[in-house]
Amino acid sequence: RFFELVDTGGMGIQDVDNLTPHIEHQIALAIEQADLVLFVVDARSGLVPLDEEVARRLRNLTKPVLCVANKCDHEALDAHAADFYRLGWGEVLGVSAQQNRGKKELLEHIRRHLPDAPAATPPDAVLKLAIVGRRNTGKSTFINSLAQSERMIVSEVAGTTRDSVDVRFERDGRVFLAIDTAGVRRKKSVGSDIEFYSLARSERSIRRADVVLLFLDPRVRISKVDQQLAGYILDNHKPAIFVVNKWDLITPTGMATGKFGDYIHGIFPNLDYLPIAFITAKEGKNVQAVLNLAQNLHKQASVRVSTGDLNRLVRWALQKQAPPMRRNRRPKIFYATQAAANPPTIVLFTNGPELLDNTYQRYLLKVFRDHLPFHDVPIKLLLRRKRRPEEASLEEKGPVEDLASFPESEAADRADMPVRTQKPSEKGPKRDRKTQESELWND
Numbered sequence: 201r202f203f204e205l206v207d208t209g210g211m212g213i214q215d216v217d218n219l220t221p222h223i224e225h226q227i228a229l230a231i232e233q234a235d236l237v238l239f240v241v242d243a244r245s246g247l248v249p250l251d252e253e254v255a256r257r258l259r260n261l262t263k264p265v266l267c268v269a270n271k272c273d274h275e276a277l278d279a280h281a282a283d284f285y286r287l288g289w290g291e292v293l294g295v296s297a298q299q300n301r302g303k304k305e306l307l308e309h310i311r312r313h314l315p316d317a318p319a320a321t322p323p324d325a326v327l328k329l330a331i332v333g334r335r336n337t338g339k340s341t342f343i344n345s346l347a348q349s350e351r352m353i354v355s356e357v358a359g360t361t362r363d364s365v366d367v368r369f370e371r372d373g374r375v376f377l378a379i380d381t382a383g384v385r386r387k388k389s390v391g392s393d394i395e396f397y398s399l400a401r402s403e404r405s406i407r408r409a410d411v412v413l414l415f416l417d418p419r420v421r422i423s424k425v426d427q428q429l430a431g432y433i434l435d436n437h438k439p440a441i442f443v444v445n446k447w448d449l450i451t452p453t454g455m456a457t458g459k460f461g462d463y464i465h466g467i468f469p470n471l472d473y474l475p476i477a478f479i480t481a482k483e484g485k486n487v488q489a490v491l492n493l494a495q496n497l498h499k500q501a502s503v504r505v506s507t508g509d510l511n512r513l514v515r516w517a518l519q520k521q522a523p524p525m526r527r528n529r530r531p532k533i534f535y536a537t538q539a540a541a542n543p544p545t546i547v548l549f550t551n552g553p554e555l556l557d558n559t560y561q562r563y564l565l566k567v568f569r570d571h572l573p574f575h576d577v578p579i580k581l582l583l584r585r586k587r588r589p590e591e592a593s594l595e596e597k598g599p600v601e602d603l604a605s606f607p608e609s610e611a612a613d614r615a616d617m618p619v620r621t622q623k624p625s626e627k628g629p630k631r632d633r634k635t636q637e638s639e640l641w642n643d
Contacts, residue, residue: 203314204368206230211254236264236313243269243280243294247287255287264313267292268306273299326368328377329494330405330438333415334425338445342415342481343367343378346491371491379405403432410501410542411494412440418450418460422467430468437543437578439497441475442468443490448480473569475576501542501577510536510546510572511594517567518595523560531555532593534586544572545580551593553583 208227231237239258241251258265269281272294281294293309295302331339347369367378381402406412412433416426433440442464450460457478465472475493479486514536523531532551539545546568550556561581568579 203310206234211250211257231258231261234263235315236266236310237261238310239265239267239289241267241269241284242271243277244271246280247283251284251287255289259288265289266309266313269294270297272296272301326375326377327495327498328379328408328410330379330381330402330409330412331415332381332402332406332412332429333443334417334423337415337417338481339380339415342413342443342445342479342487343380345481345484345487346371346376346378371488374495376491379409381405402429406432406436406438409438410498412438413443413490413494414440415443415445416464417446418444418455419446422464427467430471434470434578437580439494439501439543439577440471441477441490441493441497444476444478445481447478448483448485473576473578497577498542500574501544503544503573504541505538505544505572507535507537510538513567513571514548514564515594515597515599517564519599520567521560521563522595523556526555526557529555531560532595534593536594539582540580543578543580544574545582547582547584549584549586551586553585556583 208230211224211227237258239254241247267284267287267289269284269292272278272281273296278294281292284292291309293302293306295306331343333339347367365380367380369376369378406429414426414429414433416422444460444464447457457476460478461476464476468474475497477486477490477493479490481487514533518533523533525531529552533556534549534551536546536548539547548556548564561583565579565581569575
Protein backbone atom coordinates (compact mmCIF):
# COMPACT_ATOMS: atom_id res chain seq x y z
CA ARG A 201 0.00 0.00 0.00
CA PHE A 202 1.23 3.50 -0.86
CA PHE A 203 0.67 6.51 1.36
CA GLU A 204 2.10 10.01 1.39
CA LEU A 205 4.15 11.18 4.38
CA VAL A 206 4.23 14.97 4.85
CA ASP A 207 6.97 16.41 7.05
CA THR A 208 6.33 19.84 8.56
CA GLY A 209 8.35 22.48 10.35
CA GLY A 210 8.44 22.47 14.14
CA MET A 211 5.35 23.84 15.89
CA GLY A 212 5.84 26.85 18.12
CA ILE A 213 9.47 27.48 17.12
CA GLN A 214 10.51 31.04 16.23
CA ASP A 215 12.52 31.07 13.01
CA VAL A 216 15.44 33.50 12.69
CA ASP A 217 14.49 34.28 9.07
CA ASN A 218 10.96 35.33 10.08
CA LEU A 219 9.46 32.31 8.33
CA THR A 220 7.35 31.28 11.35
CA PRO A 221 4.01 32.47 9.85
CA HIS A 222 4.72 30.50 6.66
CA ILE A 223 5.66 27.41 8.67
CA GLU A 224 2.53 27.64 10.83
CA HIS A 225 0.36 28.03 7.71
CA GLN A 226 1.89 24.93 6.14
CA ILE A 227 1.43 22.94 9.35
CA ALA A 228 -2.26 23.91 9.42
CA LEU A 229 -2.63 22.99 5.74
CA ALA A 230 -0.93 19.61 6.23
CA ILE A 231 -3.12 18.78 9.25
CA GLU A 232 -6.26 19.78 7.37
CA GLN A 233 -5.45 17.47 4.45
CA ALA A 234 -4.13 14.55 6.51
CA ASP A 235 -6.00 11.34 7.35
CA LEU A 236 -3.69 10.66 10.31
CA VAL A 237 -1.42 12.92 12.37
CA LEU A 238 1.85 11.61 13.82
CA PHE A 239 2.74 13.66 16.90
CA VAL A 240 6.53 13.13 17.22
CA VAL A 241 8.20 13.77 20.58
CA ASP A 242 11.78 13.40 21.87
CA ALA A 243 12.20 10.51 24.33
CA ARG A 244 15.70 11.64 25.33
CA SER A 245 14.54 15.12 26.33
CA GLY A 246 11.41 13.86 28.03
CA LEU A 247 8.15 15.79 28.32
CA VAL A 248 8.72 19.55 27.89
CA PRO A 249 6.25 22.50 27.95
CA LEU A 250 6.32 22.80 24.15
CA ASP A 251 5.07 19.19 23.86
CA GLU A 252 2.12 20.11 26.07
CA GLU A 253 1.41 23.19 23.93
CA VAL A 254 1.42 21.10 20.74
CA ALA A 255 -0.81 18.50 22.39
CA ARG A 256 -3.27 21.24 23.37
CA ARG A 257 -3.43 22.47 19.77
CA LEU A 258 -4.03 18.96 18.44
CA ARG A 259 -6.67 18.04 21.00
CA ASN A 260 -9.59 19.55 19.05
CA LEU A 261 -8.89 17.53 15.92
CA THR A 262 -11.55 15.07 14.78
CA LYS A 263 -8.99 12.84 13.04
CA PRO A 264 -6.75 10.24 14.71
CA VAL A 265 -3.48 11.34 16.33
CA LEU A 266 -0.69 8.83 17.05
CA CYS A 267 1.99 9.83 19.56
CA VAL A 268 5.46 8.63 18.46
CA ALA A 269 8.39 8.91 20.89
CA ASN A 270 11.54 9.07 18.76
CA LYS A 271 15.16 8.53 19.90
CA CYS A 272 14.40 5.38 21.89
CA ASP A 273 17.76 4.09 20.70
CA HIS A 274 17.88 1.20 23.18
CA GLU A 275 15.55 -0.55 25.62
CA ALA A 276 16.68 1.56 28.58
CA LEU A 277 15.17 4.61 26.87
CA ASP A 278 11.81 2.93 26.26
CA ALA A 279 10.82 3.82 29.81
CA HIS A 280 11.24 7.51 28.94
CA ALA A 281 8.40 7.16 26.44
CA ALA A 282 6.02 6.43 29.32
CA ASP A 283 6.18 10.12 30.36
CA PHE A 284 4.15 11.03 27.30
CA TYR A 285 1.11 9.01 28.40
CA ARG A 286 0.31 12.10 30.48
CA LEU A 287 -0.63 13.89 27.25
CA GLY A 288 -3.70 11.67 26.99
CA TRP A 289 -3.23 10.22 23.51
CA GLY A 290 -3.50 6.59 24.55
CA GLU A 291 -0.70 4.30 23.36
CA VAL A 292 2.73 5.89 22.84
CA LEU A 293 4.98 4.15 20.32
CA GLY A 294 8.70 4.16 21.12
CA VAL A 295 10.88 4.21 17.99
CA SER A 296 14.39 5.12 16.89
CA ALA A 297 14.76 6.50 13.39
CA GLN A 298 18.55 6.37 13.72
CA GLN A 299 18.70 2.77 14.95
CA ASN A 300 15.72 1.61 12.84
CA ARG A 301 13.89 0.38 15.96
CA GLY A 302 10.11 0.09 16.02
CA LYS A 303 9.58 0.85 12.32
CA LYS A 304 7.56 -2.29 11.62
CA GLU A 305 5.23 -1.63 14.56
CA LEU A 306 4.83 2.02 13.55
CA LEU A 307 3.90 1.10 9.98
CA GLU A 308 1.37 -1.41 11.26
CA HIS A 309 -0.27 1.24 13.47
CA ILE A 310 -0.35 3.66 10.52
CA ARG A 311 -2.07 1.06 8.32
CA ARG A 312 -4.69 0.37 11.00
CA HIS A 313 -5.52 4.05 11.48
CA LEU A 314 -5.69 5.03 7.80
CA PRO A 315 -9.02 4.77 5.94
CA ASP A 316 -9.41 2.47 2.96
CA ALA A 317 -7.64 3.97 -0.03
CA PRO A 318 -8.65 3.98 -3.71
CA ALA A 319 -6.58 1.98 -6.17
CA ALA A 320 -3.05 3.34 -6.15
CA THR A 321 -1.31 4.70 -9.22
CA PRO A 322 1.61 2.40 -10.16
CA PRO A 323 4.92 4.13 -9.32
CA ASP A 324 6.15 3.88 -12.93
CA ALA A 325 3.06 5.79 -14.14
CA VAL A 326 4.09 8.88 -12.16
CA LEU A 327 6.05 11.45 -14.18
CA LYS A 328 8.94 12.71 -12.03
CA LEU A 329 10.10 16.30 -12.57
CA ALA A 330 13.31 17.56 -10.94
CA ILE A 331 13.24 21.33 -10.34
CA VAL A 332 16.86 22.50 -10.05
CA GLY A 333 18.75 25.77 -10.21
CA ARG A 334 20.45 28.47 -8.22
CA ARG A 335 19.01 30.04 -5.11
CA ASN A 336 16.02 32.36 -5.39
CA THR A 337 15.10 31.53 -8.98
CA GLY A 338 11.46 30.81 -8.09
CA LYS A 339 11.52 27.01 -8.02
CA SER A 340 9.20 26.69 -5.02
CA THR A 341 6.81 29.30 -6.43
CA PHE A 342 6.63 27.24 -9.62
CA ILE A 343 5.78 24.07 -7.67
CA ASN A 344 3.06 25.86 -5.69
CA SER A 345 1.58 27.01 -8.99
CA LEU A 346 1.68 23.47 -10.37
CA ALA A 347 0.13 21.96 -7.25
CA GLN A 348 -2.36 24.87 -7.02
CA SER A 349 -1.69 25.17 -3.30
CA GLU A 350 1.07 26.48 -1.01
CA ARG A 351 3.00 23.25 -0.69
CA MET A 352 6.37 25.00 -0.49
CA ILE A 353 7.36 27.99 1.66
CA VAL A 354 8.19 30.95 -0.56
CA SER A 355 10.25 33.84 0.79
CA GLU A 356 12.59 36.58 -0.38
CA VAL A 357 15.19 34.95 1.88
CA ALA A 358 17.51 33.05 -0.47
CA GLY A 359 17.88 29.37 0.44
CA THR A 360 14.47 28.91 2.09
CA THR A 361 14.31 25.37 0.69
CA ARG A 362 17.18 23.40 2.23
CA ASP A 363 16.43 19.85 1.19
CA SER A 364 14.90 17.91 -1.68
CA VAL A 365 11.14 17.78 -1.23
CA ASP A 366 8.74 15.55 -3.20
CA VAL A 367 5.39 17.14 -4.04
CA ARG A 368 2.81 14.83 -5.59
CA PHE A 369 -0.03 16.41 -7.59
CA GLU A 370 -2.51 15.53 -10.32
CA ARG A 371 -3.38 17.36 -13.54
CA ASP A 372 -5.96 16.19 -16.07
CA GLY A 373 -6.00 12.68 -14.63
CA ARG A 374 -2.21 12.24 -14.68
CA VAL A 375 -0.09 11.99 -11.54
CA PHE A 376 3.16 13.98 -11.28
CA LEU A 377 5.92 14.12 -8.71
CA ALA A 378 7.74 17.45 -8.53
CA ILE A 379 11.11 17.20 -6.78
CA ASP A 380 11.97 20.62 -5.38
CA THR A 381 15.64 21.02 -4.53
CA ALA A 382 17.59 23.47 -2.45
CA GLY A 383 19.22 26.23 -4.49
CA VAL A 384 22.86 25.51 -5.26
CA ARG A 385 25.74 27.94 -4.69
CA ARG A 386 29.24 28.00 -6.15
CA LYS A 387 31.59 25.36 -4.79
CA LYS A 388 33.76 27.88 -2.99
CA SER A 389 30.61 29.06 -1.15
CA VAL A 390 29.73 25.56 0.02
CA GLY A 391 30.92 26.11 3.55
CA SER A 392 28.40 24.13 5.58
CA ASP A 393 26.88 20.67 5.66
CA ILE A 394 23.58 22.16 4.45
CA GLU A 395 25.24 23.65 1.36
CA PHE A 396 27.17 20.44 0.63
CA TYR A 397 24.06 18.27 0.85
CA SER A 398 22.08 20.79 -1.25
CA LEU A 399 24.45 20.12 -4.14
CA ALA A 400 24.53 16.35 -3.59
CA ARG A 401 20.74 16.14 -3.38
CA SER A 402 20.28 18.26 -6.50
CA GLU A 403 22.44 15.74 -8.36
CA ARG A 404 20.46 12.86 -6.86
CA SER A 405 17.19 14.55 -7.88
CA ILE A 406 18.46 14.81 -11.47
CA ARG A 407 19.27 11.08 -11.47
CA ARG A 408 15.78 10.24 -10.15
CA ALA A 409 13.89 12.43 -12.61
CA ASP A 410 12.22 11.62 -15.91
CA VAL A 411 12.51 15.28 -16.98
CA VAL A 412 14.65 18.06 -15.45
CA LEU A 413 13.64 21.72 -15.33
CA LEU A 414 16.74 23.91 -14.98
CA PHE A 415 15.65 27.30 -13.66
CA LEU A 416 17.49 30.45 -14.74
CA ASP A 417 17.09 34.05 -13.58
CA PRO A 418 17.27 36.44 -16.57
CA ARG A 419 18.27 39.35 -14.32
CA VAL A 420 21.73 37.89 -13.76
CA ARG A 421 24.39 36.22 -15.86
CA ILE A 422 24.57 32.47 -16.21
CA SER A 423 26.94 31.23 -13.52
CA LYS A 424 29.30 28.35 -12.87
CA VAL A 425 26.52 26.73 -10.81
CA ASP A 426 24.16 26.78 -13.81
CA GLN A 427 26.89 25.25 -15.97
CA GLN A 428 27.65 22.61 -13.35
CA LEU A 429 23.99 21.53 -13.16
CA ALA A 430 23.68 21.55 -16.96
CA GLY A 431 26.79 19.38 -17.20
CA TYR A 432 25.29 16.88 -14.79
CA ILE A 433 22.07 16.80 -16.84
CA LEU A 434 24.16 16.16 -19.97
CA ASP A 435 26.23 13.41 -18.32
CA ASN A 436 23.05 11.61 -17.21
CA HIS A 437 21.29 11.99 -20.61
CA LYS A 438 18.18 13.53 -19.05
CA PRO A 439 15.45 15.27 -21.05
CA ALA A 440 15.40 18.85 -19.81
CA ILE A 441 13.99 22.34 -20.30
CA PHE A 442 15.75 25.62 -19.64
CA VAL A 443 13.08 27.51 -17.67
CA VAL A 444 13.69 31.26 -17.63
CA ASN A 445 11.54 32.46 -14.72
CA LYS A 446 10.62 36.04 -13.71
CA TRP A 447 10.48 37.07 -17.37
CA ASP A 448 7.92 39.75 -16.43
CA LEU A 449 10.75 41.66 -14.74
CA ILE A 450 12.72 41.67 -18.00
CA THR A 451 10.00 42.39 -20.57
CA PRO A 452 9.82 46.15 -19.80
CA THR A 453 13.53 46.45 -20.65
CA GLY A 454 12.87 45.25 -24.18
CA MET A 455 15.14 42.19 -24.02
CA ALA A 456 13.90 39.73 -26.67
CA THR A 457 13.39 36.03 -25.96
CA GLY A 458 15.34 35.19 -29.11
CA LYS A 459 18.36 37.18 -28.01
CA PHE A 460 18.37 35.61 -24.55
CA GLY A 461 17.85 32.18 -26.13
CA ASP A 462 20.93 32.70 -28.31
CA TYR A 463 22.86 33.61 -25.16
CA ILE A 464 21.77 30.39 -23.41
CA HIS A 465 22.53 28.14 -26.36
CA GLY A 466 25.86 29.89 -26.86
CA ILE A 467 26.93 28.97 -23.33
CA PHE A 468 25.52 25.44 -23.55
CA PRO A 469 26.41 24.38 -27.14
CA ASN A 470 26.19 20.69 -26.26
CA LEU A 471 22.59 21.22 -25.10
CA ASP A 472 21.42 23.36 -28.00
CA TYR A 473 18.59 20.88 -28.70
CA LEU A 474 16.91 21.63 -25.36
CA PRO A 475 13.82 23.85 -25.47
CA ILE A 476 13.79 27.14 -23.58
CA ALA A 477 10.63 28.31 -21.82
CA PHE A 478 10.01 31.87 -20.61
CA ILE A 479 7.59 31.98 -17.69
CA THR A 480 6.35 34.00 -14.73
CA ALA A 481 5.64 31.41 -12.03
CA LYS A 482 4.31 33.97 -9.55
CA GLU A 483 1.45 34.80 -11.93
CA GLY A 484 1.12 31.25 -13.26
CA LYS A 485 2.01 32.43 -16.76
CA ASN A 486 3.06 29.54 -19.05
CA VAL A 487 3.30 27.13 -16.08
CA GLN A 488 0.82 24.67 -17.60
CA ALA A 489 2.58 24.94 -20.96
CA VAL A 490 5.89 23.91 -19.33
CA LEU A 491 4.11 20.87 -17.87
CA ASN A 492 2.75 19.99 -21.32
CA LEU A 493 6.23 20.35 -22.81
CA ALA A 494 7.74 18.11 -20.11
CA GLN A 495 5.19 15.40 -20.96
CA ASN A 496 6.11 15.71 -24.62
CA LEU A 497 9.83 15.31 -23.86
CA HIS A 498 9.13 12.20 -21.80
CA LYS A 499 7.08 10.81 -24.68
CA GLN A 500 9.93 11.49 -27.13
CA ALA A 501 12.46 9.79 -24.87
CA SER A 502 10.20 6.71 -24.60
CA VAL A 503 9.94 6.07 -28.36
CA ARG A 504 11.54 2.99 -29.91
CA VAL A 505 12.59 3.00 -33.56
CA SER A 506 12.66 -0.18 -35.63
CA THR A 507 16.05 -1.60 -36.50
CA GLY A 508 15.18 -1.48 -40.21
CA ASP A 509 14.38 2.24 -40.16
CA LEU A 510 17.46 3.00 -38.10
CA ASN A 511 19.82 1.13 -40.43
CA ARG A 512 18.28 2.81 -43.47
CA LEU A 513 18.94 6.20 -41.87
CA VAL A 514 22.55 5.31 -41.03
CA ARG A 515 23.10 4.23 -44.64
CA TRP A 516 21.70 7.57 -45.81
CA ALA A 517 23.98 9.47 -43.37
CA LEU A 518 27.02 7.54 -44.63
CA GLN A 519 26.03 8.39 -48.19
CA LYS A 520 25.80 12.08 -47.41
CA GLN A 521 29.06 12.24 -45.48
CA ALA A 522 31.44 9.32 -45.17
CA PRO A 523 33.60 9.14 -42.03
CA PRO A 524 37.19 10.29 -42.56
CA MET A 525 40.13 7.90 -42.61
CA ARG A 526 41.80 7.44 -39.26
CA ARG A 527 45.04 5.61 -38.48
CA ASN A 528 45.17 4.73 -42.20
CA ARG A 529 41.92 2.80 -41.86
CA ARG A 530 38.45 3.51 -43.20
CA PRO A 531 35.79 3.34 -40.45
CA LYS A 532 32.91 0.98 -41.26
CA ILE A 533 29.49 0.74 -39.66
CA PHE A 534 27.90 -2.69 -40.13
CA TYR A 535 24.55 -2.13 -38.46
CA ALA A 536 22.73 -0.12 -35.83
CA THR A 537 20.06 -0.90 -33.27
CA GLN A 538 18.21 0.94 -30.53
CA ALA A 539 19.14 -0.89 -27.35
CA ALA A 540 17.00 1.08 -24.89
CA ALA A 541 14.66 4.01 -24.32
CA ASN A 542 14.73 6.68 -21.61
CA PRO A 543 17.25 7.74 -22.77
CA PRO A 544 17.11 6.59 -26.40
CA THR A 545 20.26 4.49 -26.72
CA ILE A 546 21.61 3.67 -30.18
CA VAL A 547 24.38 1.10 -30.61
CA LEU A 548 26.59 1.13 -33.72
CA PHE A 549 28.58 -1.99 -34.56
CA THR A 550 31.82 -1.02 -36.31
CA ASN A 551 35.20 -2.35 -37.38
CA GLY A 552 36.75 -0.23 -34.61
CA PRO A 553 35.06 2.17 -32.16
CA GLU A 554 38.27 4.21 -31.97
CA LEU A 555 38.02 4.99 -35.71
CA LEU A 556 34.87 7.15 -35.45
CA ASP A 557 36.04 10.51 -34.13
CA ASN A 558 33.94 12.87 -31.99
CA THR A 559 33.15 15.16 -34.93
CA TYR A 560 31.59 12.33 -36.90
CA GLN A 561 29.70 11.08 -33.86
CA ARG A 562 28.21 14.57 -33.46
CA TYR A 563 27.21 14.48 -37.13
CA LEU A 564 25.40 11.16 -36.62
CA LEU A 565 23.64 12.47 -33.51
CA LYS A 566 22.42 15.47 -35.51
CA VAL A 567 21.10 13.16 -38.25
CA PHE A 568 19.29 11.04 -35.65
CA ARG A 569 17.82 14.12 -33.99
CA ASP A 570 16.68 15.61 -37.30
CA HIS A 571 15.10 12.45 -38.72
CA LEU A 572 13.99 10.40 -35.70
CA PRO A 573 11.38 11.36 -33.09
CA PHE A 574 14.09 12.55 -30.67
CA HIS A 575 14.17 16.22 -31.66
CA ASP A 576 14.36 17.74 -28.15
CA VAL A 577 15.88 14.94 -26.05
CA PRO A 578 19.38 13.52 -25.50
CA ILE A 579 20.48 10.48 -27.46
CA LYS A 580 23.03 8.08 -26.01
CA LEU A 581 25.40 6.74 -28.67
CA LEU A 582 27.40 3.57 -28.01
CA LEU A 583 30.07 2.11 -30.30
CA ARG A 584 30.80 -1.61 -30.32
CA ARG A 585 33.33 -3.68 -32.26
CA LYS A 586 31.84 -6.33 -34.54
CA ARG A 587 33.53 -9.67 -34.02
CA ARG A 588 33.19 -10.85 -37.63
CA PRO A 589 33.74 -7.78 -39.81
CA GLU A 590 33.94 -9.69 -43.10
CA GLU A 591 30.34 -8.90 -44.12
CA ALA A 592 29.45 -5.77 -46.08
CA SER A 593 29.11 -2.50 -44.21
CA LEU A 594 25.97 -0.37 -44.47
CA GLU A 595 27.77 2.01 -46.81
CA GLU A 596 28.55 -0.89 -49.16
CA LYS A 597 24.93 -2.08 -49.31
CA GLY A 598 23.88 0.59 -51.80
CA PRO A 599 22.23 4.02 -51.76
CA VAL A 600 19.12 5.07 -49.87
CA GLU A 601 16.99 7.57 -51.72
CA ASP A 602 13.73 8.06 -49.82
CA LEU A 603 13.51 9.14 -46.18
CA ALA A 604 9.92 10.40 -46.44
CA SER A 605 8.51 7.49 -44.48
CA PHE A 606 10.57 8.23 -41.39
CA PRO A 607 8.60 9.08 -38.22
CA GLU A 608 8.76 12.76 -37.34
CA SER A 609 9.37 14.32 -33.94
CA GLU A 610 6.11 15.02 -32.18
CA ALA A 611 6.30 18.69 -31.30
CA ALA A 612 4.42 19.92 -28.26
CA ASP A 613 1.74 22.56 -28.69
CA ARG A 614 3.83 25.65 -28.08
CA ALA A 615 1.47 28.24 -29.52
CA ASP A 616 0.57 29.54 -26.08
CA MET A 617 4.09 30.20 -24.81
CA PRO A 618 7.34 31.69 -26.04
CA VAL A 619 9.62 28.69 -26.50
CA ARG A 620 12.79 28.33 -28.55
CA THR A 621 13.94 24.93 -29.75
CA GLN A 622 16.16 25.92 -32.66
CA LYS A 623 19.90 26.35 -32.43
CA PRO A 624 21.48 29.79 -32.07
CA SER A 625 21.45 31.89 -35.19
CA GLU A 626 24.53 31.53 -37.38
CA LYS A 627 23.97 34.87 -39.09
CA GLY A 628 26.33 37.76 -38.50
CA PRO A 629 29.73 37.81 -36.82
CA LYS A 630 30.11 35.67 -33.74
CA ARG A 631 30.36 37.58 -30.49
CA ASP A 632 32.17 36.44 -27.40
CA ARG A 633 30.34 35.84 -24.14
CA LYS A 634 31.35 39.16 -22.55
CA THR A 635 30.05 41.10 -25.55
CA GLN A 636 26.73 39.23 -25.43
CA GLU A 637 26.34 39.85 -21.70
CA SER A 638 27.20 43.52 -22.10
CA GLU A 639 24.49 43.90 -24.75
CA LEU A 640 21.88 42.00 -22.71
CA TRP A 641 22.40 43.86 -19.44
CA ASN A 642 23.56 47.21 -20.85
CA ASP A 643 26.82 47.21 -18.92
